[in-house]
Amino acid sequence: MRAFKLVSATDSAQAVALLAEHGPGVKVLAGGTDLLVDLKAAPEAPAVVLDISRAADMKGIAATDAGLRIGALVTHGELTRSPLVRELAPVLAEAARTIGAVQTRNLGTLGGNLVSGVPSMDSGPALIALEARVTVAGPRGTRTLGLAEFFVGPRRTALAPDELLVDVVVPAASLGKPAGFLKSGLRKGQALALVNVAAALWIDPDRGAFRAPRIALGAVAPTVIRAPRAEAYLEGRAVTAEAMAEAGRIAATEARPIGDFRASADYRRELVAVLTRRALAAACDRAEGAQ
Ligand SMILES: Cc1cc2nc3c(=O)[nH]c(=O)nc-3n(C[C@H](O)[C@H](O)[C@H](O)COP(=O)(O)OP(=O)(O)OC[C@H]3O[C@@H](n4cnc5c(N)ncnc54)[C@H](O)[C@@H]3O)c2cc1C
Structure with a gap:
């Protein structure tokens, strides 16, 4: 160097x-x-x-009126251990736990992961499923935007060269929302995602139906994406295994994966269908556990 x-x-x-x-x-x-x-x-x-590793106001995890505020410098290790994250947004801890090995998790930050803009990043899907927003600071002041809009292409974000990512906020409306995250790689540990999927949903207790389902897919498009047609299919529909399987099949048609030396595009699409179904089922299990 x-x-x-x-x-x-x-x-x-x-x-x-x-x-x-x-x-x-x-x-x-x-x-x-x-x-x-x-x-x-x-x-x-x-x-x-x-x-920027000593920038004090970019550290820490706090529950605020706006939601759960996570400083950009919070490491993946801190996310896995945080009692606030585990209580209010446990899917973030689950996703962080799959990143690299303990050394990488202890150094690597949430902000660095998001700014890298790599489509296979593991923190993006969980945060997008919870409709997180990011705060960006620059010489023109601060601005906030939805994380889904922050990603503009492979390794490209909405950050201008003179701007910093300061924090991520999981909005209050998403705190406690049952969610699941699943990742498939070529190995069980230390593997980048071939596909990763997060799903978050409420279950209407009177009708036993999906409410505000959100599905985010990683490593199958130029950026982490939502699966809006699968979400629309589930909205208001009775919670059944068949509905979750069909949502997985629809999500697979929304993915735009490439084929490379690690997996073909068809295999990645198949993974989207399976992981979406399982992430939805994990979120439903969590919803039932909370009742
Ligand atoms: C062995 C290994 C295994 C890995 N495994 C995984 C994995 O399984 N899943 C996964 O998702 N990632 C994985 N990664 C990638 C990496 O660990 C993460 O992307 C990490 O979170 C990056 O954070 P950092 O603080 O180290 O960023 P840095 O390396 O310091 O920075 C990364 C980029 O972001 C910019 N940047 C950082 N913070 C900010 C900020 N606040 N504002 C503006 N720009 C900023 C930097 O300028 C740089 O361009 C792995 C990496 C290694 C080395």
């Missing part, structure tokens, strides 16, 4: 100022699990690396 100048920030405002000062050539460093791999392979070092 070639030499570069390292600057560091103790909060997001200072980080934004340093980004503006050093211009578009600056690279942001959080846990470094993606960035350092990229820098080692890159033909040229960036002029400046901005270390």
Whole structure:
């Protein structure tokens, strides 16, 4: 790796100022699990690396009026251990637990995972199923947007070069919403997803029917996507195994996977059908457990 100048920030405002000062050539460093791999392979070092790992206001997990606020610097390990996450949005802890090995989970941050924009990321589907929003800070102030809109293409997000991802908020309306996450890789551990799926839903207790079902698919399109036709099929429909299987089949038609050396497009579509059905069933089990 070639030499570069390292600057560091103790909060997001200072980080934004340093980004503006050093211009578009600056690279942001959080846990470094993606960035350092990229820098080692890159033909040229960036002029400046901005270390944000000590930015205090980008850390921590807190329940607020708006929902569950998770700082961008929260690591996957912290997500798996957090009592608040496990109580209010346990599907996030489940997804985080599947990421890499313990060393990667202890360094890698939620923000870094989302900004990487890799379609197979494991935190995206769970957060999109819970309709999470992100806060972005830049020289023009802060703005919030839905996580689904944050992803704009493979390895591309809505972040401008002078902006930082500050936090993720799981809205209050989604807290406690029963959800399930499933991932299939080539191995049981340390494997990127061939396909990952998250589903979240309420069950109308009077009618025994799906309410506000949300399904998010990873690794089968240029970004993590929702499966709106499968969601519309389930809305108001009685909770049955056949309905969940049919929703899985519909979700498979909404996926746009590529085939590569790890799996064919057809196999990935089949995985979407199976994992969607199982993620819905896991969410229903959780809903029944909560009653
Ligand atoms: C061995 C190994 C196994 C892995 N397994 C998995 C896996 O199973 N599932 C999975 O999803 N991922 C996996 N990853 C990927 C990686 O661990 C995650 O993407 C990680 O969360 C990235 O976070 P980080 O803090 O290390 O980011 P960094 O490497 O520091 O940064 C990543 C990118 O995001 C930018 N960035 C970081 N934070 C911010 C911010 N707050 N605002 C603006 N830009 C920012 C950086 O500039 C850089 O471009 C694996 C990685 C390794 C090395």
